[in-house]
Amino acid sequence: MSGPLIEVEGLKKYFNLGKGNVLKAVNDISFSINEGETLGVVGESGCGKSTAGRTILRLYEPTAGSVRFNGTDIYKLSPGKMKAMRRDMQMIFQDPYASLNPRFTVTDIIGEALDIHNMAGSRKERKKRVEELLDMVGLNPDHATRYPHEFSGGQRQRIGIARALAVNPKFIICDEPISALDVSIQAQVVNLLQDLQKKLGLTYLFIAHDLSMVKHISNRVAVMYLGKVVELAESEELYANPMHPYTKTLLSAIPVPDPEVEASKPRILLNDTGSGPIHSAKDGAASGDIYNLDNSSLVEVTKGHWVAIPNS
Amino acid sequence: MESILEVKDLHVSFSVRGGEVKAVRGVNFTVGKGETVAIVGESGSGKSVTAQTIMRLIPSPPSKIKQGQVIFNGEDLLSKTNKQMEAIRGKDIGMIFQDPMTSLNPTIKVGKQITEGLIKHQNLSFAEAKTRGVEMLKLVGIKNAEARFNQYPHEFSGGMRQRVMIAIALACRPSLLIADEPTTALDVTIQAQIINVMKDMQERFGTSIIMITHDLGVVAGMADRVIVMYAGEVVETGTSMEIFKNPQHPYTRGLLRSLPRIDQRKDEPLVPIIGTPPDLIKPPVGCPFAARCDHAMKVCERIDPDPTHLSDTHMSRCWLQHPMAQEVQSS
Ligand SMILES: Nc1ncnc2c1ncn2[C@@H]1O[C@H](COP(=O)(O)OP(=O)(O)O)[C@@H](O)[C@H]1O
Ligand code: SF4
Ligand SMILES: [Mg+2]
Numbered sequence: 001m002s003g004p005l006i007e008v009e010g011l012k013k014y015f016n017l018g019k020g021n022v023l024k025a026v027n028d029i030s031f032s033i034n035e036g037e038t039l040g041v042v043g044e045s046g047c048g049k050s051t052a053g054r055t056i057l058r059l060y061e062p063t064a065g066s067v068r069f070n071g072t073d074i075y076k077l078s079p080g081k082m083k084a085m086r087r088d089m090q091m092i093f094q095d096p097y098a099s100l101n102p103r104f105t106v107t108d109i110i111g112e113a114l115d116i117h118n119m120a121g122s123r124k125e126r127k128k129r130v131e132e133l134l135d136m137v138g139l140n141p142d143h144a145t146r147y148p149h150e151f152s153g154g155q156r157q158r159i160g161i162a163r164a165l166a167v168n169p170k171f172i173i174c175d176e177p178i179s180a181l182d183v184s185i186q187a188q189v190v191n192l193l194q195d196l197q198k199k200l201g202l203t204y205l206f207i208a209h210d211l212s213m214v215k216h217i218s219n220r221v222a223v224m225y226l227g228k229v230v231e232l233a234e235s236e237e238l239y240a241n242p243m244h245p246y247t248k249t250l251l252s253a254i255p256v257p258d259p260e261v262e263a264s265k266p267r268i269l270l271n272d273t274g275s276g277p278i279h280s281a282k283d284g285a286a287s288g289d290i291y292n293l294d295n296s297s298l299v300e301v302t303k304g305h306w307v308a309i310p311n312s
Numbered sequence: 313m314e315s316i317l318e319v320k321d322l323h324v325s326f327s328v329r330g331g332e333v334k335a336v337r338g339v340n341f342t343v344g345k346g347e348t349v350a351i352v353g354e355s356g357s358g359k360s361v362t363a364q365t366i367m368r369l370i371p372s373p374p375s376k377i378k379q380g381q382v383i384f385n386g387e388d389l390l391s392k393t394n395k396q397m398e399a400i401r402g403k404d405i406g407m408i409f410q411d412p413m414t415s416l417n418p419t420i421k422v423g424k425q426i427t428e429g430l431i432k433h434q435n436l437s438f439a440e441a442k443t444r445g446v447e448m449l450k451l452v453g454i455k456n457a458e459a460r461f462n463q464y465p466h467e468f469s470g471g472m473r474q475r476v477m478i479a480i481a482l483a484c485r486p487s488l489l490i491a492d493e494p495t496t497a498l499d500v501t502i503q504a505q506i507i508n509v510m511k512d513m514q515e516r517f518g519t520s521i522i523m524i525t526h527d528l529g530v531v532a533g534m535a536d537r538v539i540v541m542y543a544g545e546v547v548e549t550g551t552s553m554e555i556f557k558n559p560q561h562p563y564t565r566g567l568l569r570s571l572p573r574i575d576q577r578k579d580e581p582l583v584p585i586i587g588t589p590p591d592l593i594k595p596p597v598g599c600p601f602a603a604r605c606d607h608a609m610k611v612c613e614r615i616d617p618d619p620t621h622l623s624d625t626h627m628s629r630c631w632l633q634h635p636m637a638q639e640v641q642s643s
Contacts, residue, residue: 044499152588153355182354183526187570187584194581209499212529216572216582239574253504254574255529259552261575262533 004032005171005203006056011065013048013055025051027227028065030298035170038197038204040218040235042211042250048227049207053173056205057089058082069171087117090164092157094176099160100148106134106159107144113166133162137192154185161192165200173205178213190217211254215239220304223247228293233305243307246291313344316487316520317366322380324361327373331593335361337544339380343488348514348521350531350552352567353541356589359524362541363490365390366522367407368397384488403433406481406519410493412473416465422449422476423461426483433484448479451516452509471502478509485517492524507534528571532556537625540564543590543600545616550626560628562605599631607632 013026025048033039041049054060056067058074066073074085093099100109110130114120120129131141137158148156157177164172174193178186190213196202208214214221215235222232223246231244242248256262296308324336336358343349351359364370366382368389382389384405389397401407409415417425426448427441436444442461449457452475465473474494481489491510495503507530514521523534531538531552538555540548540563548561559565566585587604590596596603598613605612611631620633 044501154588183528183567184354184570184585185588187582188586191582191584211500212572212574215574236577249501251574253500255500255504255507255527255533256573256575257528257532257556257568257571258573258575259532259535259556262529265533 003034005035005037005070006033006205007066007068008032008056009066009068011052011055011067012063013051013060014063024227026055029222029224029227029229030065031222031229031232033171033203033205035203036197036201037220038206038218040214040221041205041207041224042209042214042221043224044209044250047224049209049224050175052224053091053175053205053207057086057091057173059091084117087167088170089173090167090169090171091173091175092160092164092177094179100156100163102148105145105147106130106139106162109148109159110134110163110166113163117167119167129166130162133166136165136196137162138188152185153181154188157181157189158192161189161196165196168200169202171203171205173207175207176209177206179208179210186213193217211250223250225291226289226293228296228308229298229306230291230293230296230308231306232298237305241305243301243305244291313347315342316345316385317343317522318381318383319362319366320381320383322362322365322382323378324358324365324370325376325378327376328593333592334595335375335544335592336365337592337595339541339544339546341539341546341549343520343522344536345487346514346518346520347536348523348534349537349539350523350525350535351539351541352524352526352528352531354526354589356592357541358544359541360492363407363492363522363524367401367405367490368392368394369401369407399433402429402481402486403484404486405488405490406484406486408474408477408481408489408491408494410496412470412477413465415477416473416480418465421462421464422468422480426461426476426480429480429484445479445483448483449476451513452476452479453505454479471498471505474498474502474506475509478506478513482513482517482519486519488520488522489514490522490524493526494523495530496525496527503530510534528556528567540567543595544592545600545629546627547601547630548626548628550623554623554626558626560622560626560633561601561630562607562632563601564628566604599629 015023120126134141231247322339326333426445430441569583602608602612617631
């Protein structure tokens with residue numbers, strides 16, 4: 001692993017809800033991802049994980065902050081330069097079915113990604129590349145003329161991965177790539193992602209709400225809550241020594257597939273967390289901000305272990 | 313333990329264009345009084361069809377109950393008229409689904425939805441039903457229950473809606489609660505709360521629970537016994553300890569191996585189960601898991617093994633455990 005490939009600094013993405021209410025989906029997050037590394041992002045629905053991912057790829061324009069890819073601030077790029085940059089930054093989505101055009105064959109779907117970046121070459125080269133990609137993700141190249149509905153959920157996710165890989169990206173954001181899959185299939189896809197990372201030197205941002213899987217696949221993990229990163233550490237360290245109360249709550253809520261471990265767990269009851277990261281015009285605070293995150297800063301408490309601590 | 317429900321040799325099919333989907337193929341299990349039984353297995357394995365058949369909620373056509381019995385409190389639900397079933401649903405058997413929005417009526421205040429069953433099944437007056445309804449909302453952890461009683465489902469968050477569903481399902485104190493993926497759409501912290509509510513209610517009312525889920529962590533935290541389904545069949549059953557600590561069927565073992573555990577270091581790569589489940593229009597004649605099984609033998613492809621009973625509570629349907637194949641296993 002070498003230096004940072006991705007540097008996110010002070011990134012904000014707000015959505016205006018009208019009447020002075022602002023949804024601060026991503027509210028000042030900073031982190032970097034080294035080349036060849038997997039950074040996991042966990043948190044509950046609505047905490048801003050996916051918005052962060054999309055803003056980092058500039059699928060959304062940011063409200064503030066910067067994202068540097070190999071040192072270049074992508075928000076400063078012209079549309080043409082941004083398009084070229086997109087080759088290096090790809091995304092894999094949660095619902096493989098919704099993200100694949102049902103009227104396209106697999107060849108069309110993967111070929112389209114090549115066409116956008118003029119990488120298809122001749123018809124024959126295009127076909128060869130598609131077959132090569134299918135083989136790489138463990139699908140039968142003979143199935144290139146089939147349609148998405150002819151594949152199972154796990155196979156569709158492989159098609160989505162092949163499409164992302166078509167343009168030889170360096171960085172892939174995986175947004176809940178296995179959430180829609182059966183347990184027995186999830187491990188197939190996770191192993192594939194890990195193999196490809198080794199083979200191609202890929203860098204991942206892996207977004208998920210399944211903390212067990214995130215821990216398994218990530219070198220470091222960032223925990224998000226109400227648009228903020230509340231804790232960031234190496235994955236073993238985070239799970240062994242969670243420091244932020246929200247991280248602790250989240251970890252204790254994960255059921256472990258072991259009846260003895262479950263039986264020894266205390267029963268926890270948590271409070272309803274309000275309406276999420278919506279800052280109302282009236283008092284300006286997010287209603288669920290029970291940890292006073294608006295007045296906290298991320299502090300490196302031990303080497304590489306960052307925790308949001310209230311400003312004194 | 314006295315059983316409250318016995319599902320016997322249940323076969324359910326669907327007519328589709330390509331033929332007949334044999335969704336449930338000879339399912340047998342029992343649920344004891346006050347017991348929590350989990351049904352696990354991948355999507356399409358027949359869990360929901362089994363549950364909906366017990367409730368007789370499954371539309372026919374396209375479904376057809378080909379064979380079997382569902383004995384509830386000594387009576388076969390499959391021979392009841394629709395009218396008789398209506399009296400049982402909600403009163404003796406409650407149900408919660410994955411998505412509360414599909415089962416809550418969005419145009420009716422939640423209070424009315426809770427009291428409906430109480431007035432219909434228990435002949436309570438509206439005032440009595442309201443008292444009981446508010447009390448139920450409080451029991452499932454809804455604050456300001458009196459005020460919330462007059463709100464519409466969309467005014468509740470996902471987790472709160474699922475609590476309302478539990479309140480409705482348990483209002484008439486049914487002896488059996490069927491929960492089909494009740495926490496799958498929820499965040500883990502909310503899931504933990506809902507599970508606690510269900511456990512609380514069970515302790516209070518002695519309800520038996522059938523919990524359908526694909527989350528083995530949830531199973532480990534809730535179930536007394538586990539039923540593992542694959543391709544429309546029950547392939548293994550046992551106590552939670554038997555299934556998690558001593559799984560015998562290669563499918564069950566495969567499922568457990570393919571899971572990362574939050575409480576363990578990640579040195580070992582996950583072991584996935586290769587391939588996908590069979591097409592139930594043409595289910596294999598032999599063991600349905602054979603195409604994905606590392607241990608498959610010649611006999612597996614030809615003959616579907618009978619259940620082998622390993623203890624009073626532990627059953628596995630695999631040739632490896634079959635008495636006739638003991639030599640094979642030890643070699
Ligand atoms: N209305 C229907 N028409 C045709 N097939 C159906 C219908 N409902 C369920 N099935 C089929 O029955 C099988 C079992 O489904 P289901 O019980 O929903 O599985 P699970 O709940 O275990 O995911 C699947 O093959 C499914 O496609
Ligand atoms: S019967 Fe054969 S194929 Fe089926 S699970 Fe057992 S060993 Fe595997
Ligand atoms: Mg189901």
